[in-house]
Every structure is written in C-alpha cells, then in structure tokens.
Amino acid sequence: MKDADVVIIGGGIAGVSLAARIGDRARVILLERESMLAAHTTGRSAAVFTETYGNAAVRELTRASRDFFERPPEGFTGHPLLHPRASLFIARAEDHARIEKFVGENPGMVEWLAPDEAVRRMPVLKRGYFAAAALEPGSADIDVHALFDGFRRLALHQGAAIVTNAEVAALERGARWAVVAGGERYRAPVVVNAAGAWAGVVGEMAGLGNRGIQPMRRTAIMIDAPENTDVSGWLFVNDAGEQFYFKPDAGRILASLADETPSPPCDAQPEEIDVATIAWRLEEATHLNVKRIRRRWAGLRTFTPNRTPIFEFDAAAPGFFWLAGQGGYGIQTSPAISQRAADAILAAL
Numbered sequence: 597m598k599d600a601d602v603v604i605i606g607g608g609i610a611g612v613s614l615a616a617r618i619g620d621r622a623r624v625i626l627l628e629r630e631s632m633l634a635a636h637t638t639g640r641s642a643a644v645f646t647e648t649y650g651n652a653a654v655r656e657l658t659r660a661s662r663d664f665f666e667r668p669p670e671g672f673t674g675h676p677l678l679h680p681r682a683s684l685f686i687a688r689a690e691d692h693a694r695i696e697k698f699v700g701e702n703p704g705m706v707e708w709l710a711p712d713e714a715v716r717r718m719p720v721l722k723r724g725y726f727a728a729a730a731l732e733p734g735s736a737d738i739d740v741h742a743l744f745d746g747f748r749r750l751a752l753h754q755g756a757a758i759v760t761n762a763e764v765a766a767l768e769r770g771a772r773w774a775v776v777a778g779g780e781r782y783r784a785p786v787v788v789n790a791a792g793a794w795a796g797v798v799g800e801m802a803g804l805g806n807r808g809i810q811p812m813r814r815t816a817i818m819i820d821a822p823e824n825t826d827v828s829g830w831l832f833v834n835d836a837g838e839q840f841y842f843k844p845d846a847g848r849i850l851a852s853l854a855d856e857t858p859s860p861p862c863d864a865q866p867e868e869i870d871v872a873t874i875a876w877r878l879e880e881a882t883h884l885n886v887k888r889i890r891r892r893w894a895g896l897r898t899f900t901p902n903r904t905p906i907f908e909f910d911a912a913a914p915g916f917f918w919l920a921g922q923g924g925y926g927i928q929t930s931p932a933i934s935q936r937a938a939d940a941i942l943a944a945l
C-alpha cells in the first residue's frame with residue numbers, strides 16, 4: 597500500500613501539468629498505463645495555439661494561458677514555447693454564415709481579408725475555391741515537446757512520483773480512495789481522472805458514470821513541401837467549413853481532415869478513406885500535388901456534451917476530481933486549466 601495526498605490517473609498533458617502545479621504542496625503519485633508518457637492524444641496534436649478556437653469558455657481558457665506560454669516560470673524550458681504563425685480562415689460561399697459568426701465572436705482578434713489578398717499571402721491557394729477570408733494575426737505554433745517536458749521535469753523536481761506501466765484497474769471509495777494499478781495498491785483522499793479518451797471508463801470504474809464524455813477520432817498526414825519552396829513562413833490555413841486545415845511543420849506540410857468521428861477509447865489509427873480524403877480536399881483547394889504521404893496518424897479528441905472541459909470535484913463523490921474533455925484544445929489551455937484545477941484541489945486538502 598502506498599499513501600499519497602493526490603493520485604492522478606493519466607500521463608498526458610492534463611495529468612502531468614497538474615502534477616507540476618501541486619507537486620510542491622502535496623504528495624502526488626501519477627499513474628500512466630503505457631510505458632511512456634504522452635503516447636496518446638498529447639503526442640498526436642497539430643500543436644496550434646489559437647485564441648479564437650472553441651466556445652466562449654474555451655477561448656477564455658486559451659487567452660488566460662497565453663501569459664504562461666510567453667513567460668514560463670524560470671528554468672521551465674530553454675526554448676520559446678510559442679512561434680508566431682498567423683492563421684488564415686477561408687470560406688466557400690456556402691460557409692459564409694460560419695465565417696461571419698466567427699469574425700463576430702472574435703472582435704479585435706480576427707480581421708476580414710479580401711480573397712485576392714489572401715491568395716497574395718498564400719499563393720498555393722486556388723482563388724476559385726473560396727469566397728471570403730479572415731486573418732488571426734496572433735496565433736502561433738506550440739513547441740509541445742518543450743511544454744510537456746517542462747511540466748514533466750517540474751513535477752519530478754517538486755517531488756511528484758510518476759509511475760508508468762501502471763494501468764488503473766480498480767477504484768474503491770472509502771474514507772480515502774483506493775486505487776489498484778500495476779499490481780500495487782495506492783491510497784489517497786483525492787483521485788484525479790485525467791485519463792483522456794478513457795475518462796468516461798475511469799468515471800464508470802469509480803461508480804460515477806461517464807458524464808457523456810465522447811472520444812472523436814481526428815486524422816492527420818505529413819506531406820512534402822512543393823519542390824524548391826520554403827514553406828516555413830506559410831500561414832496556418834483553416835477551412836471555415838471544417839473540410840481541412842494545413843500548416844508547415846519542420847520543412848513539410850501537416851494537413852488534417854478536421855474530422856470528428858465518434859470512437860471508443862483506443863490507440864486510434866487512421867482509416868485509409870480519411871487519409872485519401874485529406875489528399876483529395878487539399879488538391880481541390882490548393883495547387884499542392886500530394887504525391888507521397890510521409891506520415892499518417894490519428895488521435896482521439898475527447899469532448900463533454902457541451903464541449904467545455906471539466907475540472908471539478910464530482911458532486912456525488914468527495915475527493916473524485918474530473919480533469920477531462922479537453923477536446924481539440926488541451927495543449928493550448930493546459931496552463932490555465934492546470935492552475936485552476938490545482939487551486940481547487942489544494943483548497944480541498
């Protein structure tokens with residue numbers, strides 16, 4: 597039996613960032629099923645920071661995270677966490693209402709751009725594909741590795757224990773929570789459910805239901821840049837109708853179908869049809885010629901029914917904390933969510 601103040605289930609960005617925030621003030625044990633951290637959704641993102649993404653609550657969380665990205669704590673990382681990259685949103689005629697709503701919801705953050713100007717900025721786009729465009733100048737690429745590793749090192753430095761190959765198989769509620777994982781038994785007054793796509797499963801294991809949490813598969817590919825073209829300064833291009841997005845990534849182009857296919861929690865794999873559809877849509881909207889797909893992958897973005905992340909104690913079960921439903925914004929919101937989750941947990945200890 598191992599005792600702690602807080603047992604965190606899940607070694608993705610959610611669990612590890614929380615461990616970093618409370619490791620100096622509570623005895624923390626983080627349990628991860630896999631042999632390495634960040635093997636699931638956290639390791640499969642598009643690494644974008646955009647303050648206009650998601651509903652109002654998500655946008656507030658992202659905006660509240662910006663300061664951490666720009667001024668991380670002393671010693672957190674030797675690399676900048678953000679690399680500026682403006683986002684270009686393009687809309688076909690049938691998606692005009694969507695882009696209009698989007699621009700209206702983000703005053704001061706996005707501006708209309710004449711389609712000819714959009715093509716001047718991104719000549720790879722076919723002028724005939726879209727009828728309207730808008731620019732978000734303040735978005736950025738995230739160095740996810742530096743962010744995650746900063747949180748991981750901070751958690752360890754502050755005394756948190758991180759245990760891999762430790763799949764939580766049972767949760768028992770008593771005066772304290774008992775957690776069975778990897779042949780060991782742990783005991784703590786607070787258990788944190790940061791299990792990503794498995795958050796619903798862990799909630800059910802605790803006898804608390806799954807709160808309607810639903811993983812959704814999203815597919816991405818990496819392709820070569822056009823020959824003799826430096827793509828490093830390209831914009832992050834987003835189709836307002838959620839048909840696709842693409843951006844440069846280390847000399848190549850990362851593109852996604854922007855798909856949301858409901859999936860059980862699993863090690864998500866890309867479907868051939870989705871990979872082919874990304875290539876087809878890219879060729880329809882741009883002058884890119886997708887000759888060879890260098891890499892393909894899929895990950896599960898996990899949503900609550902209202903698409904707002906939850907970071908709160910379960911009303912029916914003292915000591916059970918939900919840190920779940922980060923959807924497609926769990927990296928960019930991690931500084932604010934981990935801070936707010938830490939404040940709630942430390943106040944309860």
Ligand SMILES: Cc1cc2nc3c(=O)[nH]c(=O)nc-3n(C[C@H](O)[C@H](O)[C@H](O)COP(=O)(O)OP(=O)(O)OC[C@H]3O[C@@H](n4cnc5c(N)ncnc54)[C@H](O)[C@@H]3O)c2cc1C
Binds near residue numbers: 608627642764765
């Ligand atoms: C294609 C794609 C693009 C994305 N792009 C962006 C982006 O540009 N910007 C952004 O901010 N976000 C993006 N996201 C979303 C972001 O990646 C997620 O919101 C975030 O990674 C979720 O982190 P997490 O820690 O909740 O989940 P995970 O990283 O999946 O971590 C959960 C962990 O819990 C572990 N676990 C589960 N059950 C158990 C158990 N019983 N016992 C022990 N361990 C367990 C799992 O093994 C896993 O390691 C993207 C996602 C995808 C798929």
